[in-house]
Amino acid sequence: MFGMQVLWFKRDLRLSDHLPLFEAMRNAKHHGLVLPLYIHEPSHLADPHTARQHQAFVHECLDDLQQQFRAVGGYLHEELGEVVDVLADLHAQYKFTHLWAHQETTQLVQFQRDKAVAAWCRSVGVAFIELPQNNVQRGASFFRALEEKPSFQTYLDRAAQEPIKNPAGRDLSAFFAPRPPQDLNRSNVPLAAGADKPLRMKGGRTQARAVAAKFFTPAKLKAYPFSISSPLKAWNGCSRLSPYLAYGVVSDREVLQKLNVLVNTVHGQGDPHAIAKVEDAARFYVDRLIWRQGYFQQFESHTGLETDAFYQGEPFEINAAHLQAWQQGKTGYPYIDALQRCLFQTGWLNMRARATLVSFACVQLGLPWQPVALYLAQQFLDFEPAIHYGQVRIASGTSHFSQMLVYDPLKQQAEQDPKGEFVRRWLPEHGTNQYPAPLIDNAESLKQGKARLHAMRQNRV
Structure with missing residues (x-):
């Protein structure tokens, strides 16, 4: 078939308010029928940021998305493989001319993947159209972005008023390319690391x-x-x-x-x-x-938020015993341990609780922010790299944020769980001889941690 278009879904698992979908359909007369595509990438599934709960959530979202497509007369084609390889195979079969997708603000490895896709498209003459979202300007310096993109207030005003394009209830079957003959058996998709979380939220629209x-x-x-x-x-x-x-x-x-x-x-x-x-x-x-x-x-x-040290003297040595105790919720600090146990079961905590976990690990236990960020990325069902790394760097004291935020775990427990309800729910061994003594002294570790951060923040890399 000549003149087909491919619509590539990544972290945009919906039909409503999906500009690439709308544009691909609108251009079907000129560029060809549309093949909607999701690719299960072995490299992404093996990435240490990706956990089994994320994969299971995505599968639920894909099942729901399949139903959304069927309701409008279409389908979602799923493939297994690295993106460029999958696209090359499809191109050899169908000679598609356009590839549509959303721009995404995500990890460096996925940004590099998108650049590889763009390079491949140029090499074979496929038009790769990435449409922006979230009022974010890609690849711009911070100040240039502020000057050139619409203010978020303008975006809010427009977003609140403009009708949202939603194909639900329409028959769009005439716009879809014939479905490829082979469907993916998801049992062949490699499993991401770890186990699913029993109390996580379920995926799907x-x-x-x-x-x-x-x-x-x-x-x-x-x-x-x-x-x-x-x-x-x-x-x-x-x-x-x-x-x-x-x-x-x-x-x-x-x-x-x-x-x-x-x-x-x-x-x-x-x-x-x-x-x-x-x-x-x-x-x-x-x-x-x-x-x-x-x-x-x-x-x-500032892509270096994910990878770079901003200050000389940032801790680089990992105290393995401290890291393990923090991860397992065995620090001897009931509020910290209850937060970890809750997170391990549910995949979710509120923002202040997340900051408290990071502050305790990095300021009081002296752990580097990198393993802390990576572990929490695996635990948070809603892991979104831009938000995650931004918040971790602030709570660990290693961002360019001028104010240094340190969360005293005893104060947080007194303010946020004064009756001990949260601790009792998620830490049943608290108060028994099975619960460990505090790993560190609270007052002393806070004093030393703040002093270390103050000294470190005087010396930017």
Whole structure:
């Protein structure tokens, strides 16, 4: 077949608000019918950032995406292999002329993969069209990006008003290329490392819609600003949409529009006091979306966040015993250990809890940020490199962020779990002779850790 187009899905596992899908369909008359493609990459599955829970979540998302495609008369073709190899094989069979995808802000190895794909496309004359998302400008210096891209407020205003393109309910069967004869048997896909988490969130757009519907109510939204700090309250008080945003099951524009609809609904009720509370909470939530976009742009502009030491004297030696005790939740600090046990079972913690884990590991145990970041990447179901590395570098004191944030675990426990409910739930051996003594002295380790950070931050690399 001549003149076919390939639509490559990565971490954008949806049909709604999917600009590459819309553009490929819109150009079918000129460039050919569309083959939607997802590639299971052995190198990505073997990457130490990727864990079995991530793979299982993606498979659930793909199952849901398959249903979305069937509902509009199409399909999702899955392949196993490295991306350039898979594309080369498809090109040999079908001579496709266009490859559509989203730009993604992700790990260096995947950015290099995308560059390899672009180089291959140039070598065979395939047009590779990567469309931006999240209001992020790729490959720009930070200040140039600030000058040239629309402000996030402008993006928010536009996102809240522009109709979202959603193919649901339409028959698009005439736009899809004939399905390749061989379907992938997922049992042949290599398993990522580790075991699945028993209490993690499930993947797929159906699940995401249910989670969003539960959160976007006046009562939930009003309680949100007061629910995000304690791991007890955050479990039901946060939107819990982060895994679905991380894998593109929903877009930030869809979330913004749901928020806008909720605020407009409350406006229609006419209670000024209730309206003001919901508006304040909505602005608080939007601020977090702005931070999210800021992490993306920072990562695009400062890729060294994932790899580079910014200061002389950063700790490079790993105390293996301390690292293992921290990972296993056996430090003798109940709040820290309960956070780790919860994370190990669920794949999720609220932002303050994450920062507390990193601060304790890097400031008080003196661990390098790299193994800490890598371990937590495996544990967080919603691992998104730009946000993850940005937050780890700040909480470890190794970013360019001017303020040094250190989280005293005893103070955090007193403030966020004053009745010990969280600790009792996730650390049943606490209070028994099976629970270890504290690995370090809290006051002394805080004193030494802060002094070490202050000295280190005087000497940039």
